[in-house]
Amino acid sequence: MKFSIGSMIGTVISLAMIIFGVLETIKTTTYTDGINTQFVNIPSMVIVIGGVLMASYITFQSRYVNKALAGVRYFFSQAGANKKSLQRDFESIVEWNDEIRKDRVNALDRLEEERGGYLEGYLFSLLSTNYSSDDIRQFGTNHIQENFFRQMVVVDVLRAMGGAAPAFGMFGTLFGLIDMLSNLDDPSAMGPGLAAALMTTLYGIILSRFIFYPVAEKIKNSASINRFRETFMLEGIILINEKKTAFYVQDKLSTFLQRDFKKKDGKSKDKE
Numbered sequence: 658m659k660f661s662i663g664s665m666i667g668t669v670i671s672l673a674m675i676i677f678g679v680l681e682t683i684k685t686t687t688y689t690d691g692i693n694t695q696f697v698n699i700p701s702m703v704i705v706i707g708g709v710l711m712a713s714y715i716t717f718q719s720r721y722v723n724k725a726l727a728g729v730r731y732f733f734s735q736a737g738a739n740k741k742s743l744q745r746d747f748e749s750i751v752e753w754n755d756e757i758r759k760d761r762v763n764a765l766d767r768l769e770e771e772r773g774g775y776l777e778g779y780l781f782s783l784l785s786t787n788y789s790s791d792d793i794r795q796f797g798t799n800h801i802q803e804n805f806f807r808q809m810v811v812v813d814v815l816r817a818m819g820g821a822a823p824a825f826g827m828f829g830t831l832f833g834l835i836d837m838l839s840n841l842d843d844p845s846a847m848g849p850g851l852a853a854a855l856m857t858t859l860y861g862i863i864l865s866r867f868i869f870y871p872v873a874e875k876i877k878n879s880a881s882i883n884r885f886r887e888t889f890m891l892e893g894i895i896l897i898n899e900k901k902t903a904f905y906v907q908d909k910l911s912t913f914l915q916r917d918f919k920k921k922d923g924k925s926k927d928k929e
Contacts, residue, residue, distance in 0.1 A: 826861020
């Protein structure tokens with residue numbers, strides 16, 4: 658295995674955070690004394706976060722850990738594909754089919770440029786090079802599966818973080834208890850010491866059950882929905898490449914959509 662500078666840097670920084678948190682907990686250093694309150698304990702928080710990061714950087718490639726940390730921003734977001742967006746994709750495929758049947762070369766060049774950042778742009782480039790439908794399906798499926806796999810690695814990282822957070826919460830709690838028991842001759846110091854020790858466990862549970870696990874499930878669900886959407890687009894563009902009629906394209910793609918979409922599309926065809 659190759660040496661990873663990113664993992665080493667992440668591990669060293671995380672270890673430094675743990676050491677700082679432990680030193681603050683046992684009062685060897687007192688940088689955070691004026692900041693801590695009843696429910697805010699900086700050393701406890703630093704121990705848990707540092708421990709989670711250290712375990713993650715040791716276990717996974719640093720780029721996936723960084724992606725997982727960036728993925729926390731999706732806490733309040735929703736999946737990219739939904740009913741309305743799938744309906745718009747359905748309508749777009751029907752329009753693209755008409756455009757390409759009328760002027761294949763110019764339409765493919767324009768669509769490839771317009772949709773360059775999406776799977777469709779890649780698929781239109783395959784159509785431009787006259788690949789067969791079987792080849793397009795294989796290339797497109799590989800692209801979809803690879804994208805899904807990368808998202809699942811991020812999910813695995815977040816789940817690992819969720820599992821590590823309570824463990825490092827207990828790790829910090831043990832140091833707090835050791836410090837508390839070493840000061841039994843001063844009963845007034847036992848209460849704050851025990852509170853600080855238990856705070857580390859609390860932070861571990863909060864990070865695990867309220868952040869890491871929920872975000873992991875959200876990214877997993879979003880990745881599954883996006884994979885369905887990309888498979889839907891792949892099937893539609895393959896039908897375009899096979900020069901199927903507009904009605905055939907609509908009927909085939911309708912099998913991917915919910916029943917209410919099928920009824921709506923059926924009505925539109927009757928009116929035509």
